[in-house]
Amino acid sequence: MDINTKSSGGSSRAQGMLRAAGRGFVLAVVSLPAAVLCFTLSLVSLALIPIGIGLFTTPWVLKGVRVWAERRRAVAAAWGGVRIPSAYRPEPEDANPWTRTFALLRDPATWRDLRWLPVDMTAGFVTALLPAVLVLFPLEGFALPLGLWRVYAETEGGAYWYGFVPVEDQTSAFGAAALGAVVLIIAHRYAVSAFQAHFRLTRAVLMPSQAELAERVRVLTETRRDAVDASAAELRRIERDLHDGAQARLVAMGMDLGTVEALLDKDPEKARRLLARTRQSSAEALAELRDLVRGIHPPVLAERGLGDAVRALALRTPTPTEVTVELEDGRADAPVESAAYFAVSEVLTNAVKHSGADRIWIDLHHSDGRLRISVTDDGKGGAAVGAGSGLAGVERRLGTFDGVLAVSSPAGGPTMVTMEIPCALS
Structure with missing residues (x-):
């Protein structure tokens, strides 16, 4: 019984070592170019703000950085069991590039993400790759006594250094193999811990301050109320x-x-x-x-989902309405679907009553863990949150699910109301 238990524990640790090595290698290979790209684009975009180009590019670049950081938070939770909360401020309702850019730059979470990128390119890359190195390095040491040292001797023309061991003959090759065995023992014991160190480093840089978390809790409390x-x-x-x-x-x-x-x-x-x-x-x-x-709660929403419910809503709208739905991955949770449906219903009602539009377009799609809905009309424009249009109620409804509302409605139109709700489809 004891022998079986020890054998099972050793096998489990070996599997954990190999898993950490494989995942660490994948993470290092993927994260380095992504971090370099995000960091380079961010620097270039910020440098272009004074000449105006950066006002249009910076919101998109910073949003991409946020998406990458959120994915890394998800990886930390799934692979390392390390949960890293995010505390991003909601994006501004005004779609004006100037407003969006400087609202993002005033968010402490933006600068925290930008500080994390160079750390992830250097220390993060090393800590992610270290488990793979600890597992793969001994393989070369074991191959040296099998004749690999002769190949190196012919090509190098002298001693080949394996770590701190100079390999010149069969005896020194066995010494290299012994060093490889020691490294493998270290990998068996510490590879998983080394992989965990990568996620702890990520958490140390991306973790929001207590003040930010308190502010986030306050906002969520208000939306729940x-x-x-x-x-x-x-x-x-x-x-x-x-x-x-x-x-x-x-x-x-x-x-x-x-x-x-x-x-x-x-x-x-x-x-x-x-x-x-x-x-x-x-x-x-x-x-x-x-x-x-x-x-x-409309029956079609419960039976056939948000896409068909919005299509049915469009059919009952007196203004000609086109609906585009891209939700092939599944359905959101029922409360999210209900909130999104009634938000679309309220926005449609506002468009029909106040915009004087001849046509309305609705687009629903899900990407990067967010349900995004846009309602566009070719009316007279001038819509604003809090102007008696009912959009303030929509904003509160979305805020319950940590969602945001953005309105672009210049005088003369067109009007675009964009809603985003963080959610997963199942």
Whole structure:
């Protein structure tokens, strides 16, 4: 029993060593060019800000840096069990390049990412590659006594140095193999720890300060409170609509049916007229109930997902609306889908009521762990958050899920409302 346990533990450690070596090699090979590219583009883009070009390129470059940093956070959690929270400020609502650029530059997380890139290119590269070196280096030492030293002697014309061992003959080749065995023992013991050191280094540089985390918690607390208030208001609206609409009609129908029952023998003609009116009231009450249920959670959203629900919403919109959906990877969580659906519904309602548009375009797609929705119309423009357009409510709804809202609506149009919600598809 003890022998089996020790054997199992040794096998597990060997597997961990090989896994750390393989993953570390992949991470080193991929991360070095990516970090160099991100860092170079960032420096060039920032240098071009004074002449104006950088105002347009910097938001895209910094967003790419954020995406790369977020992916590395995900790798740290999946491969190293090291969780690194992010504390990025929401992107500005104004789509003006000047505003977006300097809002990103005022975010401490932006500069933290830029400081991390040179660290990842140097110390990060070394710590990621070290487990692979510890595992692969002994293989050469083991090959030297098998005749590899002769090949080196013929090509080098002298002693070949394996580490600190000069290999000149078979005896020194066995000494190199002994050194390789020592290195392999070290790899067996410390390769996983060396790989963990890479992720701890990444966390040390990318970890936000306590002040930033406290601010993030404050913002999330406010958005959650807004969501609770919105849910309570929605519940009161449903109760009011039931009481003043469908319930009142049903009560009136009951009274009319009682009158019909009393008139059947005395005045059949009047009874028929009352029955016809009651039938009309029942149809209206049914329509009100359907609208109310659709406002709570449309069946098509639960059954067929966000894409088809938005298409159905577009079909009911009086303004011609085109919908493009790219969500082939699956579906978001139900609360996210519901929030996105009602956000699109509110934006569409605003466009129909206030923009004077002849056409509306809706685009839904998911990339880089974010659901992105844009609603564009060719109307008169002038839309803004907090201007009585209902966009403030959409912003609060999205904020519940850490989402953001951006509005570009110059005078004369067109208007583009962009919504992003961090989520995964399944």
